[in-house]
Amino acid sequence: MWKSHYEPWEPTVARPVRIANFSGYLGDRFTAIDEGMAGDPVDVLVGDYLAEVTLAALAARYRKDPSRGYVEYFLDQIRPHLGAIADRGMKVVTNAGGFHPAGLAAALRELNPGLRIAHVEGDNVITRLAEYQDSGHALENLDTGQPLSSWGVAPMAANAYLGGWGIAAALAEDADIVVCGRVTDASLTTGPAAWWHGWARDDWDALAGAVAAGHVIECGPHAVGGNFSGFTRIANMLTPGFPIAEVAADGSSVITKHARDGGEVTVDTVTAQLVYEIQGPRYLNPDVTVHLDSLRLSQDGRDRVALSGTTGSPPPPTTKVAVFGQLGHTIVNTVYVTAPEVGAKVELLRAQIGKDLPAGADDLDITPLGTAAEDPETQWQATVPVRVMATARDRQALLELDLPGRLSSLYLQSVPGFFHDGGTNLVATPRGRIDYWPALLPMSAVPHQVVLEDGRTLDIAPPPETAVGAQPVHPEPAEAPAAAKVRKAPLGSVAHARSGDKGGNSNVGVWVPDERAWPWLRDTLSTTGLRRLLPEVKDLDIVRHEFPHLRAVHFVLRGLLGTGGSSNLRVDQVGKAVGEYLRAKHVLIPEELTDGTD
Structure with missing residues (x-):
């Protein structure tokens, strides 16, 4: 379907491509691939594992052991199905490659040498940060405008967000499984849709529609009733299934699910995902700028929601870079106080826990969670959890603070009704505290490459056209007259x-x-x-x-x-x-x- 210079031939497949999600984050339901393989027929399985901070954790593992750094349990999930994937001619696309996509690709080849495995790389730019800064890219923080050089934290991971054209190129070269690092979540859908339909790089409306569909299905059961504020009206919420996007040649789509699985796909469950983790009506992607305010939803049957009308325009010239570094350490425990006089009890606890803090302890945050019932029917209605968190740049300062010891020493000298959960121990070991630095880089400065089964490397060019666009400004509503009743x-x-x-x-x-x-x-x-x-x-x-x-x-x-x-x-x-x-x-x-x- 593709020419050697990656300009598409005329599409040869008229029907929509069926793309099924099997993971929304690192830790999602382990049986999801089993369920997807046993469900309705699909053309492509896609799995998203990378929340922003996940790469930092994988980077730490990669530094300790260069053979690791990818999502290892993905191998256990997919291992039983590799033969069936080959037999059915299905494709699999995932960002489980994390910090080391080449490592995951190699591990998959060992499991099934007959499958063609490609991987996408270039997103990991941690070793190039100094080079970027020397060449004039200050990597200014998106929120503060300050240059990366002012951060005061040593970067431990830096990953640029790649688009879907590397995935499309790998599939065009007959890859069965495409392993990625930090591509955008929606790229896992955009890449297969662009490959299937033979889209051009400037098919903005079609690409925008695919990004919208990808955004809907990227978080797995979210679109099927998971984490939905109307969950009480969703049938069979015990185990909501994973969504499927049927993406048509014009970029319009239908969101559905496997018929055998729980949950529901409704206009409201889809809307919930569309407004999730966005910055406004202009949804920026390395391949296209999506105009979400043009999108329309309609119920197209049971568990079928149609997305139409989505328009797109050229992407911005830059892509986001997520930089992480260890800010210090933290330790957290939860204790409990009992009504009455909860406010006064928390204040005394705050003073007692915070007395004579060791040098180097930065923050001591004490937060009561909730309020006691005015006339409690049970002891637990009179109980308020209190979260106690301490932070420090230096781990040793937290060890010297000895938060468990401080809390345990208060039982006879603090407030009545103070206790901790006797079924667990207080936490004594600090954990790393990771800070985040969002920045931008020109897409022309970020390598985007595909490494194929036979070792060939394909360079993916930046977008042929870019445009800088701002979010629209919506005037505040005027004060409306009060309703009669x-x-x-x-x-x-x-x-x-x-x-x-x-x-x-x-x-x-x-x-x-x-x-x-x-x-x-x-x-x-x-x-x-x-x-x-x-x-x-x-x-x-x-x-x-x-x-x-x-x-x-x-x-x-x-x-x-x-x-x-x-x-x-x-x-x-x-x-x-x-x-x-x-x-x-x-x-x-x-x-x-x-x-x-x-």
């Missing part, structure tokens, strides 16, 4: 939400299934309205956008997560619970919208 109720009684992390920023998307509620939601969730509802964000820079086709309001809460999910001191380190917290807030809702709600 309102009811104070949780926002979640009429709205769904999904939140996640983008480095040090948390995003949250809120939408309503009922068209009648859209004007009310838009007016209620102004930036000022959000600040009133969430005291934690009142001093943050907040970016607000609207998605009328999805009936959604989207916010980026800049700096809520510090410099990144792996280093901030919040209990909800990566912002996954912000959406549900917002849904728990009570707001004034027109009574006509609350009919039939609890």
